[in-house]
Amino acid sequence: MAGTHAEVVIGAHDLQKHYGPLAAVDGVTFEVYRGEVFGLLGPNGAGKTTTVEMLEGLRMPDGGTLEVLGIDVAAHPDDLKERIGVTLQTAELYPKLTVVEVLDLFRSFYRRSLPTEELIDFLDLGERRNGRTKELSGGQRQRLAVALALVNDPEVIFLDEPTTGLDPAARRSLWDLIEKLKGQGKTILLTTHYMEEAEVLCDRLAIMDHGKLIEMGTISEVVSRRFKERAVQFDRVEGLDDARLAAMTAVSSVKHDDGEVLLYTSDVPATISDLLAATEELKVEAHNLTVRRATLEDVFLVLTGRALRD
């Protein structure tokens, strides 16, 4: 995907955005290629939304260069808006209008637009076509938000946390939709809180924290670059402190996540043997002991010190 022939659709170089003394986005550089799904991950307040809104032409960067579809976004945001599709984190739009009415309204904003029927079919909103948008379920509302992002048949689609707050079934149906869009050759940039979502959808991703990109690449690149290790995971044990855990053989780092302890180790048998010796001595047991490969979630935890879902 990141091959030499790939066409750069989004190119950000040393992007800066400051709010007073706070650097919301601090020297962000990345490229997104045509036809890929690119994920921007990070905890709340990392600067993801600010970055995306600069890409969308909604906020002007304070520094750096930014080109989307070959358009200098800061100079010609209106040209860009004809050719991109956007969803925001909240999707509450015109509660008193029907699905068809809102779609027709948005179609009127663009020089070129897809037929309303095609959008309704594509997003499976047929049975709710004449229902007011406030009566839609969370999943339907999000599908409508995506439909509104598609009215101008955009080349690039920005989805800001598209599945936050959806139930698992609705989330899965939206994933299918994003896969379908990818199949049509659309370039998609999405932000997400969900590791699994990034793992299912993203060709490449970047992890952001405190306004900076701290990791970027395909999922396997990112995981393997950070982790030759595996994770030994068990429920927290009273009396075993971090210093003692960190001193065990081959342990490179100790993390806590939701009542569980994670030991990242390059030698699983040695670490487990130390752990068992320690629990024996304390006359306790390490419950739910498991060993697994490091995942994106582990990378995130190590890089930002927080679980992504927090």
Add this chain to the structure above:
Amino acid sequence: MRALLSLTVANIKSFVRDRQALFWTLAFPLIFIFLFGAIFSGGSSKTKIGFADADGSAASIALQQVFASVPVVDLTQGTEDEMLAKFQHGDVSGVVVVAKGYGAAVAAADAGTGPPASVTIYTDPSQSSTANIVKGLVSGVLAQANLGSKPQSIVPVLADLKTQDLNAVSYLVPSILGMSIMQLGIFSAIPLVGDRQKLILKRLSATPLRRWQLIGSNIIMRLLLGLAQTSIIVGIGALVFNVKITGNLFAVAGLSMLGAVAFISLGYVVASFAKTEESANGMVSAIQFPLMFLSGTFFPIDVMPSALQGVARFLPLTYLSDAMRQVMVNGAAYAPLAVCVAVLAGWSVVCFGISARFFKWQ
């Protein structure tokens, strides 16, 4: 153009489907008119006539008794000056003046040695239906007094006198129209702040829709609503309360539009400083109630304490309602019409300027 039109239609649909908004905009002013109209009209269906007798002769007293005996006439007596003052204030609908020497003139006419004695009747031609009722009543009374005397010994002399002040309902209807336009305008702040809070403005900014189209569609929608309000209030005023609309309806509509623009601009100032829909609501209330009560909506400004009169001088609604009364019912001018128009136009320019400087889209 297509975007502007679609957005205007979408705004109107949203508004019309919002029962509550519809009620406050269209029905609420009518409730005000009915309520205050009922309070102020006093429930009397009699025609109030002032009777000034400068003669005090047997003949003039007889004439007064004939008037007093008519069941539909509510007769008030006093000097000519007193009666004309009451007339000016709308307390009586017409004044009958019997001049000094009336008794002698009647006697001479009856004896065939002089011309018929005259009685002067003041009515306001701008209130033509009331004027006609008064004239009709007076003619009837005089005909009764003339009964049996040939040729007629008393003839009415009609005098036109334009009253400065209006009866309560005629005063109220244009004022309520001004008040409704004020509310329609300032309330534009609330959905605007709500749309910003719910990120709708941001979502629209991500489309090629221009900001002037967004603002333009909001203003057009409010102006159309203003026209609907104007038609309803003027219609109900004329048909139900018999308010005589003396002015040009296009001028009334034009004034409504100017007033709507002035108060929409004030709404945008509110939207520039309110961060949430709740705070916008609070600010709108804090503005609209003083405006409502201090701008001469329910009673003329000159009956208020002088400190409050000083406040009224600076309120835009004072000028909108004043202009509305001048144009609609020929009401007494607080300020010349041109001044009212200039104040509203200037107000709009200043407020739009402030909003352009301080309004945040996100």
